[in-house]
Amino acid sequence: MQARVSLVSFVNLTREEEFRKIILDSCQVLIRRYERFEKTPVGWAPQELSKLDKKLVVNLIKNNKNYFLKESLENAIKYFDTEEKVKLKNLLPGEMADI
Numbered sequence: 001m002q003a004r005v006s007l008v009s010f011v012n013l014t015r016e017e018e019f020r021k022i023i024l025d026s027c028q029v030l031i032r033r034y035e036r037f038e039k040t041p042v043g044w045a046p047q048e049l050s051k052l053d054k055k056l057v058v059n060l061i062k063n064n065k066n067y068f069l070k071e072s073l074e075n076a077i078k079y080f081d082t083e084e085k086v087k088l089k090n091l092l093p094g095e096m097a098d099i
Contacts (some may be wrong), residue, residue: 042075043075
C-alpha cells in the first residue's frame with residue numbers, strides 16, 4: 001500500500017517537468033509488482049502525463065508491456081485516440097490484446 005501511495009501523491013505534479021522522471025521511475029517499479037492494487041496507480045499517473053507528452057507514456061507501456069493489467073492500461077491510454085489505443089493494446093501478450 002505504501003508503494004501505491006508514493007505514486008498517487010505525484011499524479012497532480014505531472015505538469016511539473018522536474019517530477020516526470022521520478023513519476024516514470026515509480027511507474028516502472030510498481031507495474032512490475034505482482035499485487036493488482038500496486039499496479040492501479042500506474043494507469044493514473046501516465047493518464048495525466050499523456051496530456052503533456054504521449055511519447056513518454058507510449059515508451060512506458062512498450063517497455064513494460066508484459067506487466068500491464070487491463071485496468072492500468074485502460075487508464076493510462078484514456079486520452080489517446082482510438083487508433084493509438086488499438087495499437088497499444090495489441091502490444092500486450094495473449095488475451096490482454098483483446099481488451
